[in-house]
Amino acid sequence: MLSHKLKQLVIPQLTWDIAAAYQIILLPLIIFLRHNDYPLRYTESLICIFLVFLVGIFWGMLMYLGGQWGRVLVTTFLLVLLVDIQTGWITTVGLRLLINVVVFGTLSWLLRKRLSQVLSLVFAAMILGTLIQPTGRMFQKQGDFPGQSVSTEPFLLHVILDEYSAPEALDFRFDLGGQVSQEIKSLFLDHGFTLYSRAYSRFCISRNSIPNTLNRGLQKEPAVYWKNGFHEGSLLEKNEWFDHLIDLGYDLHVIQSDYIKFAGPEDKITSTISYNLNTIHSLIGLNLAPGEKVQFIFGTFAQLSWFLDLFHHGYSNVSSGPIGSMLRFPVLDELGSNFSPISTLRAMDELEVMVKQAKQGQAIFAHLLMPHFPYAFENDCTVKSRRSKWLNISSPQMAPDRNDSTSRAIRYPSYLRQIQCTNKRLEFLFEALETAGIWDNALIVIHGDHGSRLTLSQPDYPNVNEMSETDFADAFGTLLAIKFPHGVGHLDRRFIPLTDVFENLFLKKEQTWPPAEYIPTPNILESPWVFLRDGEQILRHTPMPPFAGGAAENELLSGESP
Numbered sequence: 001m002l003s004h005k006l007k008q009l010v011i012p013q014l015t016w017d018i019a020a021a022y023q024i025i026l027l028p029l030i031i032f033l034r035h036n037d038y039p040l041r042y043t044e045s046l047i048c049i050f051l052v053f054l055v056g057i058f059w060g061m062l063m064y065l066g067g068q069w070g071r072v073l074v075t076t077f078l079l080v081l082l083v084d085i086q087t088g089w090i091t092t093v094g095l096r097l098l099i100n101v102v103v104f105g106t107l108s109w110l111l112r113k114r115l116s117q118v119l120s121l122v123f124a125a126m127i128l129g130t131l132i133q134p135t136g137r138m139f140q141k142q143g144d145f146p147g148q149s150v151s152t153e154p155f156l157l158h159v160i161l162d163e164y165s166a167p168e169a170l171d172f173r174f175d176l177g178g179q180v181s182q183e184i185k186s187l188f189l190d191h192g193f194t195l196y197s198r199a200y201s202r203f204c205i206s207r208n209s210i211p212n213t214l215n216r217g218l219q220k221e222p223a224v225y226w227k228n229g230f231h232e233g234s235l236l237e238k239n240e241w242f243d244h245l246i247d248l249g250y251d252l253h254v255i256q257s258d259y260i261k262f263a264g265p266e267d268k269i270t271s272t273i274s275y276n277l278n279t280i281h282s283l284i285g286l287n288l289a290p291g292e293k294v295q296f297i298f299g300t301f302a303q304l305s306w307f308l309d310l311f312h313h314g315y316s317n318v319s320s321g322p323i324g325s326m327l328r329f330p331v332l333d334e335l336g337s338n339f340s341p342i343s344t345l346r347a348m349d350e351l352e353v354m355v356k357q358a359k360q361g362q363a364i365f366a367h368l369l370m371p372h373f374p375y376a377f378e379n380d381c382t383v384k385s386r387r388s389k390w391l392n393i394s395s396p397q398m399a400p401d402r403n404d405s406t407s408r409a410i411r412y413p414s415y416l417r418q419i420q421c422t423n424k425r426l427e428f429l430f431e432a433l434e435t436a437g438i439w440d441n442a443l444i445v446i447h448g449d450h451g452s453r454l455t456l457s458q459p460d461y462p463n464v465n466e467m468s469e470t471d472f473a474d475a476f477g478t479l480l481a482i483k484f485p486h487g488v489g490h491l492d493r494r495f496i497p498l499t500d501v502f503e504n505l506f507l508k509k510e511q512t513w514p515p516a517e518y519i520p521t522p523n524i525l526e527s528p529w530v531f532l533r534d535g536e537q538i539l540r541h542t543p544m545p546p547f548a549g550g551a552a553e554n555e556l557l558s559g560e561s562p
Contacts, residue, residue, distance in 0.1 A: 016116035017063040017071065022056025023123035024078040028085040030127055032301050035136040036280045044293040051294075063116065071115045072108040079104040085305045092306075138281040138346065143253075143271030145354055151249035151361030154485050154514050155442045157433070158241075158365045159351075161422060161479060162206065163372040164448035168197045168493070169477020169547050171470060174412040180419055187423050188481040189489030191430050193444070194518070196496045198547065199480035201450045202530045204459050207234075208539070209449040209498070210260065210367070214241040216503050220531065220539040235261040240507055242269075245363050248513060255351055255366035257340070262365065275347045277340040277369060286342065286383050296339065339390070340369045341376045341418065342383070348425050355432045360441070370425070371418035375411070379420035403456050415452055441485045443514045445506075447498060448478035461534040464542060473547035476530050484516050495528045495546060496520065 029052055033045055040049070059078060063071045080100045084090045090097050111118050167184040175181055181197075188195040202218065203209035211225035212218055215238055219225070226234045239262060245252055246268050253271045254263045263269040276282075280300055283293050302308040351366050358364065374390040376383055384390060391411050403411070426446070433439045451474045453459075457466045459475035480498055482505075496518075505511065505518045528546065531539035 013116070014060070014064045016120055018057055018060030020116040020119035020123070021059035021063060021074065021078060022053055023120060023127060024075075024082055025052050025056055025059070027123055027127055027130065028082055028304075029301065030130050031086070032304070033280075033297075034130060034133065036276075037135040037137055038280050038284065038297070042284075042290075044290040044297060047290060047294050048297055051298075068112045068115075072105065072112055075108045075115060075119065076101060076105045079108075081305065081307055084307055085301075088304065088306070090306050136279075136281075138276055138279050138343070139350065140274045141271070143269065145253055145271045146357045146359065146362065147251045147253070147270040151251065153248055153250060153361050155358050155360050155433075155438045156245070156250065156363040156444075156514075157355065157358075157442065158363070158445045159429075159447075160210065160367045161371070161446065161448050162367070162369040163450065163452060164370075164419065164422065164479040165452045165474070166197060166199050166448075166477035166479055166547075167195070169200070169451055169473040170416070171412060171474075174409070175416055180416045183420065183423060184479075185491060187426065188446075188483075189491060191483065192487045192489050193446075193481040193483045194487060194490045194492055196480040196482075196492045196494070196501075198493055199447070199478055199496045199498055199501075200476045200528065200530065200544065201448070201478045201498045202476070203539075204450045204453060204475040204530070206260065206449045208531070211236055211238065213447075213449070213498055213502050214239050216240055216507050218499060232259050233261060241502065242365070244507055244509075249361065250363040251361055253354065253362065253364045255347055255354075255364070255368075257344075257347070257367060257369060259340075259369070260367060262367065273347070273350055275343055275350070277343050278338060279343060282339065282343040282346050288383060288385060292385070338374055339376060340372060341374065344369045344372070345381070345425065348429070352429055352432045355429060356436050358433065358436045358438055360438060370422045371415065373415070375414035375418045377418050377421040379417040379424075381421040381424055403454060405456065408454055408456060412452075412454055415454060442483065443485055444483040446482075447480040451475050451477045459532060461532040461540045461542065464532060469545045469547055472530070472544050476544060477547055482518070485514050487516075493548075494520070494525050497524065497528070500524050 026049065029048060030040070033040060033048075038045060040046070059074055063074045066073065080090070080097070083100055090100065108115055167181040170178075170181050172178060172181075185195060185197065201209045201213075203212060207222050207226065207230040211222065214236070215225070222230055225236055225238055227237050242252060242262070251270050252268070253273075254269055255273045255275070256262050257275055257277050259277055261274065263272045278300055280293075280297050283296055286293075302312060347366070347368060348370070351364070351368075354364060376390045378384060391414050430439070433442060433444075453475060455471040455474045456468065457463045457471050459467065459471060478498060480496060480501065482501075500521055501518055504521055505515050528544040530542055530544045532542045534540050
């Protein structure tokens with residue numbers, strides 16, 4: 001009889017404790033999946049929910065074994081973790097953390113006699129409420145496409161391909177026989193582009209390169225472009241290129257990521273598509289095992305929490321240290337930290353749909369993070385199946401953090417394959433324009449913002465004496481290809497700075513439109529130079545040694561400029 005009564009008392013309380021702990025942890029995961037429009041019925045979602053259940057059992061057991069004090073302490077921690085994940089408000093061991101601990105600790109103590117029961121009912125209701133709320137979307141769209149263009153100007157497509165190197169800036173030691181360099185040249189020349197195979201950016205960071213390209217006059221400091229300093233999601237405050245297109249009467253449409261925003265609601269933009277770079281929604285339909293998708297989901301989810309990120313870095317330091325190596329701790333790479341190429345290919349799908357409906361008088365601008373790291377694709381755009389092959393430009397798990405000759409030899413071929421994938425998608429884009437019937441008269445501008453950045457020496461001014469010609473090519477050599485209306489393929493091997501092309505070809509008010517030829521500023525071809533950051537983050541004018549990689553001299557295509 002006594003044993004039966006004890007079971008009646010013990011089992012319900014343990015159940016309440018596990019239910020409370022589980023639901024507190026489950027709620028932010030459900031919110032995360034719904035926010036990213038990731039169906040809960042998918043195998044990987046169910047696995048995540050089950051794994052959270054196992055974690056809930058652990059914390060629920062601690063609550064039960066610790067009695068009232070155990071419930072108060074565990075509940076306080078879990079509620080603080082919930083706030084940390086959902087708000088990002090807690091960023092240090094400071095006042096904000098203390099306020100949360102005091103508030104939730106006091107509340108838990110006041111409800112200690114029925115704490116688990118109250119929490120279970122409250123969080124069950126919150127989870128149900130979340131399930132009936134609308135899901136988030138990978139693409140946020142404003143305005144209408146194709147709009148009501150009445151301009152007679154030729155259709156204009158402007159694409160920035162982030163981290164796409166100039167064909168002659170590629171390292172010939174890895175681009176064997178100049179194969180990829182030749183593929184780039186063939187792609188653009190065969191489609192009537194003028195390809196500037198030795199073009200370069202004066203900046204090796206997007207937040208400086210992109211705004212300086214789209215505006216006249218070089219600005220060493222980014223403050224004029226980014227209000228309150230640059231951060232992910234910053235809106236470009238000044239954009240003379242967009243202003244000029246609107247003045248010309250163009251119906252302007254923009255595709256942008258959540259890394260840099262080029263258009264706000266107040267701008268005279270007909271339509272905007274903003275895509276999330278690291279949304280797990282982009283994993284849907286990929287040929288990846290559910291277990292790998294689970295790792296991505298949890299890796300991205302964990303980034304929302306300061307606590308979990310702190311644990312991740314602490315564990316990484318231990319696992320990569322002598323103790324971790326001796327005990328063979330499993331290494332946690334930066335799962336979910338960046339899978340922007342996957343999301344970018346979805347954005348390229350949207351772009352293809354748009355250009356199939358394109359017409360004269362329209363201008364479409366797209367910033368696409370391809371072939372930007374991590375290198376997730378094979379050359380035919382199939383996704384690599386093993387996460388360990390998704391190499392970043394740098395990684396704490398691949399010593400040294402950036403590159404030595406060994407790690408660069410691993411990364412560089414993967415980067416080249418991602419370029420080939422990008423080229424494949426560009427061909428689809430060109431075909432879509434031909435389908436729309438506006439290819440011949442279209443003005444198309446495609447360029448990078450800087451080089452591959454797979455340098456051996458960090459491209460900063462204090463390292464200038466250590467930088468090789470290859471380092472400069474990796475940092476600054478960038479793609480530049482322009483298809484003028486009714487243009488024919490032409491290879492220009494002069495050293496052309498990206499900013500000069502825009503300032504003198506596209507941004508001059510007196511320029512004949514549409515432009516038909518780029519004439520460099522006098523002396524611009526002499527003594528190439530770039531900006532390097534010094535120890536105070538001030539940009540310093542620095543000579544750049546010429547680069548000439550890619551295909552061998554006798555293999556270059558005809559029609560080149562000397």
